[in-house]
Amino acid sequence: MDLPRYGYHQSLEQRSGQPQRRPVVIIGAGPVGLTLALDLAKRDVPVVVLDDNDHIGSGSRAVCWAKKTLEVFDRLGVGEAVARDGVRWQCGRVFHGEREAYRFDLLPEDGHKMPAMVNLQQDQVEARLVRAVQLDNRVELRGRHELIGLEPGVTGVTLNVRTPDGIFDMRADWVVACDGARSPTRSLLGLGFAGQVFEDRFLIADVTLAPGARPRGLDPERPERWFWFDPPFHRGQSVLLHAQAGGLWRIDFQLGRDADVEAEKQPERIRARVSAMLDGAPFELAWSSIYQFACRRAERFRVGRVLLAGDAAHQVSPFGARGANSGVQDADNLGWKLAAVIKGEGGEGLLDAYEFERMEAADDNIGHSTRATDFISPKSALSRRLRRAALDLAPHADFAKALVNSGRLSMPTEHVDSPLSTPDEEAWASGAGPGCPAPDAPLADGGWLSEAMAGRFTLLAFGWPAAVDGLPVVTLPGEGLAARRYGARPGSVVLVRPDAVVAARWHRFDAEAVQRAWARALGRPNG
Known part of the structure; x- marks a missing residue:
């Protein structure tokens, strides 16, 4: 497919010579920045996105998009296209030598709109996000705008931006850095980026097979994830194989820590490795x-009115598809x-809760990634x-299968200790509790619960109607898949x-309890 561009043009600030105040400026037009821009636009918050490039990056890069991410994309209008055009899969196989050690199924139970995983090259996903942004007049995507200075203040942020026509200043109420692992924004804030850099080197090769070759x-x-x-x-060494769109x-x-990078880059060396495989x-x-x-993360995800997201905030290994998904x-x-903060509907503590929850998720992902990397590339005899x-026992013993780690696949982190969650007042036998991802389920009318919630606060009422002023309610059967x-x-x-x-759950409806939990989830627990 042809990849869209977002070419350079002079902004109002440049033409007028006067800084313009913007509610939100996002730095970086990758999947994270574009997703956030679309999300804010759908909540009627105008956004300016700055990127130092004017086109989508080449190569597959991120490939696997997990179910939770697909549900986010679906709410923003691109999920069905990604799921349709990508390669759906949910099963994987792990081999030791040529013998299968074990296999797994990421989504053994039906009843979800989105599949467990879709493989689609990052540039293809970005293309769909860019087109969606370009169709939304609440988002202004500016290419070839490089952030070179940042002055955070109590009531806003001043940005110093370099373009082909020179340097100018912008003003923003809020700035979100989605500008990647080498984030200029993070550097300008002077934030540390601590963690572990792994010495092993890996080669990616995207190949097309001759017709009929298997x-x-x-x-x-029947695409699957294969790991040897x-x-x-x-x-x-180890090898990972994924099917991608377009054949x-x-x-x-895995090349090892002592690999000669210049030699391994040679096309004849790459072709020889692929041919053997x-x-x-x-x-x-x-x-x-x-x-x-x-595997590392920034020491803070919020500095006043500047927030960090994506690789600007954290990095993980590629094993487990945790980078772009997180x-x-x-x-x-x-x-x-x-x-909610911009509109005055929520307290500013919501943004501290963002930092708490996503630092928790980053630590969770880094822990999984580090353990996987240590298993894939052991450092001692x-x-x-x-x-x-573990690999020898895995085909014969279930306990050993759990010890084999080729990269635990991306799953959303549970924020059980979030300050926005209201703890259960009574025991629940099972199910998704406060802080847990809300699972999808089919509805009686043929739709899906994920669609009915529509990116807003929603009350699910099981088996009988309930009403709270200003809060949408979805009534579900008191028994069945969703209830389970x-x-x-x-x-x-x-x-x-x-x-x-x-955010909260109760076995008996109490409108006042729901109102209190709703206020707490909006960062204003005192109403």
């Missing part, structure tokens, strides 16, 4: 890159909170022996936040 049993009609430890075609296959080769089947090399990665979920978490034992997923019974009610997180 090396190693690859089946484009110590395969015969790449001894002593592409992405292969990640594909049993000599004909292929075309579409794109390649060599990378290292880090960034999009940052935007989902922040959008409604920032809009003892850890190598333990890994070998929420742990509800006839008479239960559940309050859900705009980012589809459970």
Whole structure:
């Protein structure tokens, strides 16, 4: 597909020579910044997005988009297109040598609008987000606008911006940095970015197979995630394989910490590695890159009126598809909170809650990523022996399967201790409790619960009607799939936040209790 551009043009600030005050300026037009811009626009908050480039980056980069992220995209109008055009999958296989160690299913139960995972190259996802932004007159996307200075104040932020026509100043009530792992905004704020940089190097190769070729049993009609430890075609290392849209296959080769990067970049060396993996089947090399990665996060996600999201706030390894997914979920978490503060509907403590919740999620993701990386690339003889034992036992013992870690796939973090959550007043046998992601379910009219909640505060009433002034209510059966997923019974009610997180739940409806929990979830617990 043709990728849209967002070319440079002079802004009103430049033409007039007078700084213009903007409610929100987002730095960075990647998936996170674009998602946040669309979210705020749908809440009628005007946004300016600045990017130092004027086009979408090349190469597959992020590939896997998880169910929670797809639900966010769906609410913003691009989820169905991503799910339609990408490669859907939910099963994975892990091999030790050529023998299967175990397999898994990410979504064994039906009854969800969105699939467990969709593989679609990042540039294709960004293209859909850019087009959606360009169709929304509440968002102004400015290419070739580079942030070079930042002056946070008590009531706003001054931005110093460089363009092809020179340097000018902007004013913003709020600034959100979505400008990547090398974030200029984070540097201008002087924030530390602590964590672990891993020395291992990895090669990405995107390839297209000849028509009809099915090396190693690859089946484009039944795509799965395949991961090898110590395969015969790449001894002593690991390999990851994913199907992508357009007939592409992405292969990640672990090269080790002592790899000669310049030698490994040579096309003939890459082709030799791919050919060995594909049993000599004909292929075309579409794109390649060599990378290292880090697991680290910023010391703060909020400095006054400047907030950080995505890679600007945290980095993880690519194993487990946690990078772009967690960034999009940052935007989902922040959008409604920032809009509520701007409109005076919520207290500024909402933005402290954003920092609390998303730092918690970053630490959760970094922990999973670090453990996966340590298993994939053991650093000592003892850890190598333990890994070998787990891989040898996995085909025969369920307990050993849990020890094999090729990258735990992205799942949203539960914010059980969030200051916005109202704890249960009585015991619930099961289901999604306060701070947990609100699960989807089919509705009797053929729609979906995720659609009915529509990115707003919603009260779910199970088995009987309930009413609270100003709060939309979705009435659901007191028994059945939705009730099981929420742990509800006839008479239960559940309050859900705009980012589809459970805020509170009760087995008996009490309008005043709902109002108190609603106020707490808006960052104003005293009403």
